Amino acid sequence: MEKPFLGVAYYPEDWDEKEIDYDISMMKKAGIRCIRIAEFAWSEMEPEEGTFSFDWLHRVIDRAAEEGIKTVLGTPTATPPIWLTQKYPDIMVLNAQNVRARHGGRRNGCANHPKYLEYSMRIVEKMAQEFGDDPNVIGWQIDNEINRPSCECEYCKSAFHRYLQAKYAGIDALNRAWNTNVFSQRYTDFNQIPIPTVSWQNPHVRLEYQLFSGDTQSRFVGDQIDILKKYTKAPIGTDTMPTLAVDYESMCEKCDIMQFNHYDQPEALPTERFWFDFIRPQKEHPFWNTETSSCWNGSWRTAQSVKPYGFCRVNSWLPVALGGESNMYWLWRTHHGGHEIMHGALLYPSGRPYPIFDEVRRVADELDQCGTFLTNTRVQSQVAMHFTGRAWNMFETQCVVDDFSYQKVLYESFYRPVSDCGIRPDLIMAGKELDSYRLLISSLLPTLEEGDLAARISKWVKEGGVWIAGPMTDFRDACGARYVKAPYGMLEELTGARQAYEVPDRVGATKCQWKSGKEFVGSWWYELFESDGDELVKVSDGYPTLIGKSPLLRKKVGKGAVYLLGTVPSAEDMKQIVTMAAREAGVPMIAHEGELAIAPRVGEGIGGMVVLECAGKGGSVDLPEEMTDLITQKTYAGHVTLSPYDVLVLQKK
Amino acid sequence: MEKPFLGVAYYPEDWDEKEIDYDISMMKKAGIRCIRIAEFAWSEMEPEEGTFSFDWLHRVIDRAAEEGIKTVLGTPTATPPIWLTQKYPDIMVLNAQNVRARHGGRRNGCANHPKYLEYSMRIVEKMAQEFGDDPNVIGWQIDNEINRPSCECEYCKSAFHRYLQAKYAGIDALNRAWNTNVFSQRYTDFNQIPIPTVSWQNPHVRLEYQLFSGDTQSRFVGDQIDILKKYTKAPIGTDTMPTLAVDYESMCEKCDIMQFNHYDQPEALPTERFWFDFIRPQKEHPFWNTETSSCWNGSWRTAQSVKPYGFCRVNSWLPVALGGESNMYWLWRTHHGGHEIMHGALLYPSGRPYPIFDEVRRVADELDQCGTFLTNTRVQSQVAMHFTGRAWNMFETQCVVDDFSYQKVLYESFYRPVSDCGIRPDLIMAGKELDSYRLLISSLLPTLEEGDLAARISKWVKEGGVWIAGPMTDFRDACGARYVKAPYGMLEELTGARQAYEVPDRVGATKCQWKSGKEFVGSWWYELFESDGDELVKVSDGYPTLIGKSPLLRKKVGKGAVYLLGTVPSAEDMKQIVTMAAREAGVPMIAHEGELAIAPRVGEGIGGMVVLECAGKGGSVDLPEEMTDLITQKTYAGHVTLSPYDVLVLQKK
């Protein structure tokens, strides 16, 4: 749409026509410009097998359009109707205890079951035929919050075996890759390979099973998109959750637009910067924040606590500031019965407004005020940081050191120090081109064996890129095994460095110092390099054999440089590393205090930045030049103080 | 019996005849006047299918009677014998993981299985024929600690579908009531409805399944009573546990007497006041505390810790003080083998007495001393408080706010402040008549749609009753859904108040003040009313939209008044509310300090009160007039101090 807009999830199937009229009139009052509907309404659209009913949906779309409200349509495949689950009970996912999911929940159908697929694709095609060219339908959403259910039905088993057969050059290759000699595990046929249970299973079969399960979902999404694209030109996406259990790169391959749902508690709002920095670079089309709560979250049966005043505004602004086009609330009007009847919304079941109603209207007005500036500028970044589905699944299936959490450590120890340096990074997946970046950070990226990633990085560094590599990077092959010839796939070869030791250390047995003698604090894990003059940090105390070895080298490579990092540094030390590397790469940094989201925006002949205070604690930013806040029309320069949850939309003079 | 008495659970099937003779002689020494036997002895009474053996039981009953000891007989249906579980393995309950219960535990039979029912009713009838007119059998107990097992066998499924069919006017009515449009859940036939698994299931199907499971048990109890009543005039009950999982109103409908088991740790003894205040008003016949431990609890295989000295005495007195007729220990003599061989008792397996033996004798003597007074007086109350099975099950299936616990909050935030005001309330279920009460407290009573409750309350208020209503009251319909026309079923209509907002608040975001400006502390949840001059409390800080709204109104209704309460108040604030309402209703309050059980007792031309110190910490009470302690014959007046675990049985002069 023309300007960033607010939307809501709406369930007209819940309500009488009279209430629908009332709801739409109230949406207009709230400044809502889009409804997201139909995502769970399969039984309304196909009440009996082969009988389709879309009139009610047309009426809602048309009625909304009369008030200037557009529609995003969801495909309803997450909730198969009773005639389907009753006719084919075995479409329901089967868990490891041999118990099937039951009717009445969601995402309970097995995406490897031919009948579930057949009926799913048919309802999608019918919807596409019906609404594909409706000008008021401005987008599509596939299914809902795709995750990776662990189904163990016969269809999944066969599909898993076919997946492995297609991936490995014969069963011997698989045995070698997985080192199945351990525990006499060796297979003689693909169909012998079990779906792995929780513990004491080969980590490679666990990894492959997770990747396979993710691929199943990606294919399920992709197949729906193929159908939709025959009938519509509106952008298609699937509303994702803050998880990489299903690899976004493959799941969203055919998508036009990224869609994202989040329900963070106030204390976790700063982490959403991470996720939006991850969602933004995936597609050209600005993303949509498809779901967030207005004033409190609900579980499937209870309410959590009300969020502090001010949160709704900054939470609504955050996706837009960081490159999105829309913020949509879940939901417009709380269900009067069924699941989630305590979830926060904009109207109570009684139709009365929530206390947050006016605040939403305020955000709508602000977006309108700032819309031209936002539409004509984009967030840009010169720094990339890897965050991949392969890494996510590898750490899930072998977390390297007890209790190590990939996303948590990546956020706390790598992303946040970068952000605290005043850098807006792109979080990228393995396939992303590197040309537009000056600084690349690949920490906790166990394998570089994804496509030609290793070669592309080498080339990019040699042509002048600055690369922070490690820890826990390049130390596994594609299926999660360790290398035999050397500790790394390519790092030693590229840099000429030599690793002496790898040591897990959660107790602080290993002490280090910067060259200057200042303490350097590592944690979790050490890859220690032979010292050869390029070391920035050395071990100063601990095992005698480790002393003098280095967890941080800087190596010149071609026109570029590699910062070889062997441990998880303290935030302070990581900021120092980032500062050195950013300076070397010529990347600007914006000085500030507090947990801010600072989004520099550039367009043709126009520029500025959006600055949000995310933690409810206040902060400050040092502006590089004079700018005007488009909300208050006040002019700012130099050191600017932000109050809790403050929103500044600053346009350069 | 003539006076309140002590009893014991006894398992003669454990022991040789010689030991039984010894046991009975020792019971007499301990002052025990009743044995509770046979509750698990099915395999003794029917060692083979259709072969009955009751002589051994007659001998025990007769032998006890010779020493003046009466008998309560339990029906043994909780423990089906091996010939039955082997012949019909599918009578064993089947859990959600498709695993059947095994022989050797208890309450493992499915009360919807026709064969289990057939054999259960036959043994009950045989016992009734054999002992129904034995004058030494002074009561009957049905089964043991009836709970709500979650069985998923085919018989349960069919019965559940029949239950729903009988309750709803067709499948469309059910779909509407449950709002099954959410998640395409809509059913076309009752037999499609699944037994709900733990999460992401429609809360209404979960509620109905729990109510159905409870009804199954109620019917099981009722069927046994129907049989017994053909043969006996002795009072019949079923020994309940501190839970409302099975609705007491329906389970005990046909009972003559309430029976209650409790095993609280010392720190929880004060909560038993709550349970006895709940048990007392259910039946005319004074209740029996059928089980409690003498000096320590055991689990099925271990001992817990010894309880402090003094506890046994006050724990034995408490049920009698609060309106019961008997306290019975579990058990007389610890099993020498099998389950629970570490449970506290009065004799060790070796026949030697426990350290508590003499203390029990002391209580027996005291009951004897005070017996006439206790028998000729009854506990009376002018205050009622709702505590219902429907509410229990509703909060279990949708607890409204995360972690909210119905019984815990009702006890801590509502019952205890009432008790601390020196009021002895009756805790009543939905069907109880209100005429005899002056003050009614209906907090956490989600639905008033139980019979004609709403109409009866309205009438009672209009005729002069004072009603404290809310929070979380009248805000759900009978199946747990929310109202669409207004937030309440009848509260707004009755009082003329209008609710502005509902807000969950566990973080203290919302601040309130009494009219006087004094702080008022709410928690968990706010229903906030438009202020119209009747407000006692207002929001003073928080969301701008909430400020000035009121969580506590006082509305005159007819000759009565409604205190409309929208939040869970602090104990201090609840005491203030209760004090205001009690004064308005003309209900007297007895000033005291400490966690006492104060039981005013009235009879014809006789009166007084029993005062117990329950927390082991001491306390005091201000007597309204001079009274004599029947144990020590000391006379008390005015401010009286109690030592830890003190017992005063005070008769007015």
Next chain:
Amino acid sequence: MEKPFLGVAYYPEDWDEKEIDYDISMMKKAGIRCIRIAEFAWSEMEPEEGTFSFDWLHRVIDRAAEEGIKTVLGTPTATPPIWLTQKYPDIMVLNAQNVRARHGGRRNGCANHPKYLEYSMRIVEKMAQEFGDDPNVIGWQIDNEINRPSCECEYCKSAFHRYLQAKYAGIDALNRAWNTNVFSQRYTDFNQIPIPTVSWQNPHVRLEYQLFSGDTQSRFVGDQIDILKKYTKAPIGTDTMPTLAVDYESMCEKCDIMQFNHYDQPEALPTERFWFDFIRPQKEHPFWNTETSSCWNGSWRTAQSVKPYGFCRVNSWLPVALGGESNMYWLWRTHHGGHEIMHGALLYPSGRPYPIFDEVRRVADELDQCGTFLTNTRVQSQVAMHFTGRAWNMFETQCVVDDFSYQKVLYESFYRPVSDCGIRPDLIMAGKELDSYRLLISSLLPTLEEGDLAARISKWVKEGGVWIAGPMTDFRDACGARYVKAPYGMLEELTGARQAYEVPDRVGATKCQWKSGKEFVGSWWYELFESDGDELVKVSDGYPTLIGKSPLLRKKVGKGAVYLLGTVPSAEDMKQIVTMAAREAGVPMIAHEGELAIAPRVGEGIGGMVVLECAGKGGSVDLPEEMTDLITQKTYAGHVTLSPYDVLVLQKK
């Protein structure tokens, strides 16, 4: 072998021949003298059913022998190959949820399944035929870390019924022994008895099922040994873990040598003294510590943290000091793929050495220096302490008092005070002869009904032995039931004492004093005796009935004495009891401070002691005479200070 030696677990099936050559050359560098191989290599040795391949294994053994490195061979029955698990899927253990184990883990075969047994015994016999007379094979290991899987397959059920039938003189005897009258559990046929589920099952059926499951494993081990012994004279064992779930007495009955695996964290190293004191007395042949980690443990998929410097050395010395012949590391070279790829070792997958490599070499050299002294002396003890499989399983199936842990309390409250008194005890099982001991401690030994144990103890005491008996000793019969005639089987009869009360007390309600008036601190549990002049300690406060009763009597019995102990004493009080009893028995004690392992060693005309500091905190020992440290050649006398993780191998002058 001639002198104590270091060994490693090695998995040649992981590696190319070239790497194997490299590995063996590096082993020699590290001072390794033994490899432990083949334990999981079934699929290498029998790649197809009936096709055997041993050449590769011969080559490894021969290649190692060339470098002077001997071999221990493991039988591979813990990891059945795919052709077997595929042909007979029901050999996989079946859990209580009816879910079978899957291929790819270990110890997943059911040792009651005839086909699993048939194929297991065949591969063992083939190995025996192939390697039984190989002079370089210096020992055998049966399976790996035998535990007690809870299998519920039909074979296990039948075997359990046969086991019970063989043990009890008919079903009536079983009913009496288990008191199945409780809960109408009574059986009429052995085949009705269920495998017990977790809770509310008769503790005796639970105990028997655990004993049966242990016996299944013992028979599995014994059957393998019978086969091996037809072909080899090398010592055979099975590598056990720190658990008595499977009774060592029966499992190791046919073994020649004890083998032991442990992976303790640094803070738990002192507890290994307990386990080595337990392993040592079982067999004439000095035991082998078959597994421990070099510098950090791994789980099946992660690393734990690096251990402190110095730990490896003392951890390697500990088994040798306490009577063992070998310390073997798990593993030589970390797997490059498959399970446990983060486990500590001596070489990384890349072949590079770990930081601990040189430290291991140092220990090898030290063992060499001290070898003659160690080989010519043995650890001797005059004190025995019971620690039995029956007790372990009894406390597991009925832990007496909530949360009571047999091994933890035995270690903390009984073993450690003994050790702190400077006594090196033998931990013995029920069958062990007592003649060589002067002081016997039988605490937490619920039943004496194991063989003729009660009679042997009586005789031994009457002939002059000093016995500390209790608490929780002799208070259960063989199947875990309580005695009816008296609280004990024989204690009252033997000593003339009379127990008054048994009381669980976790809250400190019971206070005691030594005769001197000094406070005595008990815990958990009290058996209190009538005071008759022999009491050392009396109850001074608590329940009135308990005051004056005694938890500690000293009774003269024949030429000996019994210290009748009724509670778990504080460490300080236990040391006082041990000191009194040791003096009475004439047992010497070595004064020291800190958590040391002090191992007096005696040989023909030679003697001394090894002293290790186990806690990393330092300590001291008072030497009874002048001695020379064989590592440093320094001479010590009198008060000697040890630094953290110090090792002194002291030979008398």
